Amino acid sequence: xxxxxxxxxxxxxxxxxxxxxxxxxxxxxxxxxxxxxxxxxxxxxxxxxxxxxxxxxxxxxxxxxxxxxxxxxxxxxxxxxxxxxxxxxxxxxxxxxxxxxxxxxxxxxxxxxxxxxxxxxxxxxxxxxxxxxxxxxxxxxxxxxxxxxxxxxxxxxxxxxxxxxxxxxxxxxxxxxxxxxxxxxxxxxxxxxxxxxxxxxxxxxxxxxxxxxxxxxxxxxxxxxxxxxxxxxxxxxxxxxxxxxxxxxxxxxxxxxxxxxxxxxxxxxxxxxxxxxxxxxxxxxxxxxxxxxxxxxxxxxxxxxxxxxxxxxxxxxxxxxxxxxxxxxxxxxxxxxxxxxxxxxxxxxxxxxxxxxxxxxxxxxxxxxxxxxxx
Amino acid sequence: xxxxxxxxxxxxxxxxxxxxxxxxxxxxxxxxxxxxxxxxxxxxxxxxxxxxxxxxxxxxxxxxxxxxxxxxxxxxxxxxxxxxxxxxxxxxxxxxxxxxxxxxxxxxxxxxxxxxxxxxxxxxxxxxxxxxxxxxxxxxxxxxxxxxxxxxxxxxxxxxxxxxxxxxxxxxxxxxxxxxxxxxxxxxxxxxxxxxxxxxxxxxxxxxxxxxxxxxxxxxxxxxxxxxxxxxxxxxxxxxxxxxxxxxxxxxxxxxxxxxx
Numbered sequence: 089x090x091x092x093x094x095x096x097x098x099x100x101x102x103x104x105x106x107x108x109x110x111x112x113x114x115x116x117x118x119x120x121x122x123x124x125x126x127x128x129x130x131x132x133x134x135x136x137x138x139x140x141x142x143x144x145x146x147x148x149x150x151x152x153x154x155x156x157x158x159x160x161x162x163x164x165x166x167x168x169x170x171x172x173x174x175x176x177x178x179x180x181x182x183x184x185x186x187x188x189x190x191x192x193x194x195x196x197x198x199x200x201x202x203x204x205x206x207x208x209x210x211x212x213x214x215x216x217x218x219x220x221x222x223x224x225x226x227x228x229x230x231x232x233x234x235x236x237x238x239x240x241x242x243x244x245x246x247x248x249x250x251x252x253x254x255x256x257x258x259x260x261x262x263x264x265x266x267x268x269x270x271x272x273x274x275x276x277x278x279x280x281x282x283x284x285x286x287x288x289x290x291x292x293x294x295x296x297x298x299x300x301x302x303x304x305x306x307x308x309x310x311x312x313x314x315x316x317x318x319x320x321x322x323x324x325x326x327x328x329x330x331x332x333x334x335x336x337x338x339x340x341x342x343x344x345x346x347x348x349x350x351x352x353x354x355x356x357x358x359x360x361x362x363x364x365x366x367x368x369x370x371x372x373x374x375x376x377x378x379x380x381x382x383x384x385x386x387x388x389x390x391x392x393x394x395x396x397x398x399x400x401x402x403x404x405x406x407x408x409x410x411x412x413x414x415x416x417x418x419x420x421x422x423x424x425x426x427x428x429x430x431x432x433x434x435x436x437x438x439x440x441x442x443x444x445x446x447x448x449x450x451x452x453x454x455x456x457x458x459x460x461x462x463x
Numbered sequence: 464x465x466x467x468x469x470x471x472x473x474x475x476x477x478x479x480x481x482x483x484x485x486x487x488x489x490x491x492x493x494x495x496x497x498x499x500x501x502x503x504x505x506x507x508x509x510x511x512x513x514x515x516x517x518x519x520x521x522x523x524x525x526x527x528x529x530x531x532x533x534x535x536x537x538x539x540x541x542x543x544x545x546x547x548x549x550x551x552x553x554x555x556x557x558x559x560x561x562x563x564x565x566x567x568x569x570x571x572x573x574x575x576x577x578x579x580x581x582x583x584x585x586x587x588x589x590x591x592x593x594x595x596x597x598x599x600x601x602x603x604x605x606x607x608x609x610x611x612x613x614x615x616x617x618x619x620x621x622x623x624x625x626x627x628x629x630x631x632x633x634x635x636x637x638x639x640x641x642x643x644x645x646x647x648x649x650x651x652x653x654x655x656x657x658x659x660x661x662x663x664x665x666x667x668x669x670x671x672x673x674x675x676x677x678x679x680x681x682x683x684x685x686x687x688x689x690x691x692x693x694x695x696x697x698x699x700x701x702x703x704x705x706x707x708x709x710x711x712x713x714x715x716x717x718x719x720x721x722x723x724x
């Protein structure tokens with residue numbers, strides 16, 4: 089058993105950490121306020137290779153492993169959860185389906201530019217009447233000669249404005265759900281207004297509208313009618329991303345709370361000397377360590393081609409609930425200051441809430457876990 | 464064009480501490496970085512290669528964990544890295560360090576330009592670069608802020624001085640040390656890290672560089688560190704109260720009393 093990161097994992101962690109602290113952190117608070125999407129930073133991330141991190145070099149990726157991907161998302165989330173969400177959704181929702189299910193030609197044409205950072209990638213599954221129950225998908229794709237005609241609406245989609253393509257799910261004449269690659273310039277495909285959100289405010293979240301959107305026949309991704317199987321696999325990987333994001337956010341909350349507790353003097357001593365505060369901090373530090381172990385192990389299982397559905401769901405469930413708890417406690421430790429924007433922790437709470445919902449709610453994670461233990 | 468970039472791994476300047484016995488910097492269990500000025504040297508070496516072709520090699524003397532810094536250099540874009548390491552080299556002053564690096568460069572043998580940072584943030588002597596050049600019998604130019612021209616036989620640079628800028632030329636091979644005005648070091652690419660992972664970094668010892676015993680490490684050092692300490696930061700804070708005018712006057716009075724103004 090080896091709990092140490094490898095040399096290249098440590099180097100990737102260090103490189104992303106330095107970039108996050110120096111380049112991403114300074115504008116995070118402002119972007120939360122303005123909801124401005126950091127295009128320049130995303131371009132830098134592309135140049136560094138982060139947008140193609142866990143995919144093979146032959147497709148334009150970096151060839152690093154899932155553990156490295158988790159480390160990178162964690163470091164970004166420590167300073168800007170919105171950007172971490174952008175990266176995580178790009179890699180594990182936008183790029184992964186192409187990598188797992190795409191033909192060689194589809195990979196070369198659509199995946200490579202995404203991995204090289206020329207554009208982002210997006211995934212469209214959720215609909216007004218189909219969220220956790222993907223079986224309720226109402227978007228349709230009808231084959232007409234050498235084209236598919238798509239009609240329907242997708243909700244809460246991350247990255248579409250900057251995405252070169254979106255992988256969208258739809259029903260066809262064949263039973264089941266199918267997946268399609270919809271390039272950005274497709275006639276009949278339009279992107280709606282940016283949602284006003286509680287948190288993750290500078291990530292790009294929008295509605296997608298397919299109104300007689302015509303895509304070439306060869307843009308069917310994987311086997312017709314078997315999209316469900318495909319995206320379950322995609323969501324497993326996505327949960328590692330969300331768990332990593334949650335861990336980074338929880339660490340940021342603890343760090344802020346600890347720093348404040350050591351500085352804030354009441355009744356003649358720093359409040360970090362009071363057991364009431366110490367116990368909160370000790371609990372958070374302990375739970376963060378446990379979340380880290382669970383996350384890294386789930387990533388390690390994936391890297392070693394073992395089953396990881398249950399572990400990824402557990403990591404996501406535990407870490408995301410911890411992220412909310414940690415942000416909440418960080419505000420409590422800050423007292424009145426914590427309620428003010430200046431101290432960042434209120435942003436952490438708003439950002440954290442999404443993590444209990446996105447890529448499967450906590451309730452869905454518990455269903456996945458319950459099934460996998462034999463319920 | 465073949466360049467050799469001299470780099471040093473140092474403790475992160477924010478976390479420095481001293482061993483009270485040896486007076487040496489504690490180099491274990493602290494976050495380590497490439498000496499910041501050396502990252503500009505690396506960038507310049509890589510740019511020269513990109514513009515003129517050839518090769519760029521990073522060279523360092525230090526403990527075995529300096530390999531990490533050398534791997535980072537590969538991740539940035541150098542072709543190869545070499546480490547000179549061993550207990551015998553410990554405790555070297557600037558002169559002993561320069562001797563060892565010069566011996567290492569002599570073993571590499573072919574080169575057009577040697578590039579280093581103007582000084583390291585831990586030792587801050589600024590002597591190692593020039594002393595290496597003296598050992599090798601080649602010209603050196605310190606504090607370079609721009610390479611104006613470089614050919615196979617000659618280099619012309621702008622050198623930052625206290626009062627302004629000097630334009631200096633030298634025949635190649637030569638050694639230059641650079642200041643941070645020279646360029647903007649690139650972001651380490653993660654592809655570079657994966658390349659660095661596969662790279663083998665040779666470790667050279669006394670025999671490899673054919674160094675003379677007694678000229679390296681602490682025994683080879685003419686300068687002995689007698690005492691070093693980290694200044695204690697006082698946290699005394701006095702809050703002044705009153706109107707802006709009263710506070711302003713009180714500050715001036717206090718500065719006068721302290722003979723600061």
